[in-house]
Structures are given as structure tokens and as C-alpha cells.
Amino acid sequence: MGEFSGKVAFITGAAHGQGRATALALAKEGANIAAFDVAKKIEYPAYEFGTSDELKSLKEEIESLGSKAVIFAGDVRDNDAVEAAVKGTIDAFGKIDILFNNAGICAYAKVHEMTDKEWDAMIDINLKGPFIVTRAAVKYMMEAKSGVIINNSSVMGLRGGNRLSHYTASKWGLTGLTKAWAIELAPYNIRVVSIHPTGVNTPMNDGLAAMEGKTPEEIAEASAGNLLPVPWIEPEDTANLVLYLASDKARYATGSQFVLDAGLLSV
Numbered sequence: 719m720g721e722f723s724g725k726v727a728f729i730t731g732a733a734h735g736q737g738r739a740t741a742l743a744l745a746k747e748g749a750n751i752a753a754f755d756v757a758k759k760i761e762y763p764a765y766e767f768g769t770s771d772e773l774k775s776l777k778e779e780i781e782s783l784g785s786k787a788v789i790f791a792g793d794v795r796d797n798d799a800v801e802a803a804v805k806g807t808i809d810a811f812g813k814i815d816i817l818f819n820n821a822g823i824c825a826y827a828k829v830h831e832m833t834d835k836e837w838d839a840m841i842d843i844n845l846k847g848p849f850i851v852t853r854a855a856v857k858y859m860m861e862a863k864s865g866v867i868i869n870n871s872s873v874m875g876l877r878g879g880n881r882l883s884h885y886t887a888s889k890w891g892l893t894g895l896t897k898a899w900a901i902e903l904a905p906y907n908i909r910v911v912s913i914h915p916t917g918v919n920t921p922m923n924d925g926l927a928a929m930e931g932k933t934p935e936e937i938a939e940a941s942a943g944n945l946l947p948v949p950w951i952e953p954e955d956t957a958n959l960v961l962y963l964a965s966d967k968a969r970y971a972t973g974s975q976f977v978l979d980a981g982l983l984s985v
């Protein structure tokens with residue numbers, strides 16, 4: 719019996735990176751997983767997104783751990799796709815206990831050069847996406863009078879970022895949503911928290927470096943904010959924090975921001 723046996727987690731951006739690591743960590747502890755990912759390249763930003771092969775291999779890995787998985791290809795901006803995935807999850811597993819709003823994009827642009835398309839994509843995926851997914855999933859949590867929503871913000875949801883104003887705005891927005899939803903949902907025994915990682919060793923990190931014509935190490939050196947002597951943290955570090963926050967050990971944590979930054983915000 720794992721710590722999350724009998725629980726169901728709905729995870730966006732699950733094909734690779736932090737979403738995948740979290741799906742596997744929860745499945746290892748017995749949770750059944752609904753994995754949602756756009757699973758194809760989108761117009762912006764120009765780095766590698768998750769793929770349908772990654773979604774399929776995730777399902778196989780989860781099943782090899784003894785848990786169950788349903789996978790859905792869809793965009794968090796697409797209300798119909800999100801509603802269908804949430805319904806598919808309820809049909810398969812009967813409930814959603816944990817929602818990890820994790821899907822997100824990042825890219826650099828100076829404010830005077832930023833296009834409407836770049837601004838809109840950033841805000842629509844990183845901020846409106848979690849709203850669309852939460853709107854669809856939370857009604858089942860409200861009926862059950864239980865649940866936890868974990869929003870993957872960033873250290874950029876608590877500070878400013880150079881050439882990252884659209885990303886920073888989206889992530890501060892998610893911090894705000896966390897607090898507002900915590901107020902609204904507490905009477906239903908639903909907790910809402912946000913997490914704030916420093917740079918994480920994922921395809922996003924690699925993609926951003928490539929777009930800058932640099933190695934991930936060079937990007938990490940340029941930002942040089944971590945106090946601990948590491949260029950970045952690993953997706954499994956995020957997963958460990960999510961598992962704690964999703965568990966009863968964090969039963970009175972709501973509305974709060976959980977920083978995982980190797981010390982970056984201390985200076």
C-alpha cells in the first residue's frame with residue numbers, strides 16, 4: 719500500500735519534465751494518474767514540447783508500477799478538450815483528489831519588442847490554462863468536499879525576471895489565483911497552494927538555452943542566483959514537494975507559496 723493508494727491525480731503538462739516526474743512519483747505511491755498534455759509542437763515558443771509517444775510511455779511506466787493511467791492529448795487553452803479529459807478521468811476513476819496545474823511555457827522578450835501573440839500565448843497558457851482546468855475539475859472536488867490543487871508557478875511568481883515580463887506576469891497571476899481560490903474553496907475542504915521552483919533540469923530549460931544560443935550551464939551561470947552550489951534542481955525535487963503538499967502531512971497548508979529555490983530568493 720503506497721501513501722496515495724486509492725487517490726487520483728490529474729496532471730497537466732505530464733508528458734515530460736516536472737509533470738512526468740510527479741506523475742511517476744505519485745504512481746509509485748499508488749495513485750492513479752490522468753495525464754494531460756498538448757503532446758505536439760505549438761507555434762510559440764520554438765522548443766520541444768511533449769509528444770504522444772511520451773504520453774504513451776508514461777502510461778506504460780505507470781502501469782509497470784502497478785497503478786492505472788489515462789492519457790489525454792489536448793491544450794489547456796481548449797475548454798472542450800479539458801472538459802472531455804476531466805470527464806474521461808471521472809469515467810475511469812470516479813473522482814479527482816489532486817490537481818497539479820503544471821503545464822506552462824517560457825520564452826524571453828524585451829517589452830518593446832514583444833508581440834501580442836507572444837504576450838497572449840504566455841498569459842493564455844500559464845494563467846488562463848490553470849483557470850480552465852480548475853473550473854472543469856473543481857466541481858467534482860466540491861461535491862466530494864475534499865481535494866488539493868497545486869499550481870506550478872516559479873520563483874518568477876515572487877520576483878521580477880529580466881526579459882520575462884509576460885512570464886513573470888503570468889506566474890504572479892498564478893500566485894494570486896492560488897490565494898483567491900484558497901479563500902473560495904476552503905469551505906469545501908479543498909486546499910490550494912503554489913510552488914515556486916528555481917531553474918529545473920527539464921526540456922524547457924534546454925529549450926530556453928538553445929533559443930538563446932547558449933548551453934544550459936551558461937544560462938544558469940548568467941542567472942547565478944542559487945545559493946547552494948547547483949546550476950538547477952531536478953524534476954524529482956519538484957515531485958517530492960508536490961507529494962508532500964498533496965499528502966495529509968500538509969493538511970493545513972492552503973493559500974501558501976512553497977519556495978524550492980536552492981536559496982535564490984534569499985538575496
Ligand SMILES: NC(=O)c1ccc[n+]([C@@H]2O[C@H](COP(=O)([O-])OP(=O)(O)OC[C@H]3O[C@@H](n4cnc5c(N)ncnc54)[C@H](O)[C@@H]3O)[C@@H](O)[C@H]2O)c1
Pocket residue numbers: 730731732733734735736737754755756757758766767768769792793794795820821822823824843847870871872873914915916917918919920921922923
Ligand atoms: N524548467 C524550469 O526551469 C522551471 C522553473 C520554475 C517553474 N517552471 C514551471 O514548471 C512547469 C513545468 O515546466 P517544465 O520545466 O516541466 O517544462 P517542460 O517544457 O519541460 O514541460 C512542460 C510540459 O507541458 C506541456 N505543455 C506546454 N504547453 C501546454 C499546453 N498549452 N497545454 C497542455 N500541455 C502543455 C508540454 O508539452 C510539456 O510536456 C511550467 O509551468 C513552468 O513554467 C519551470
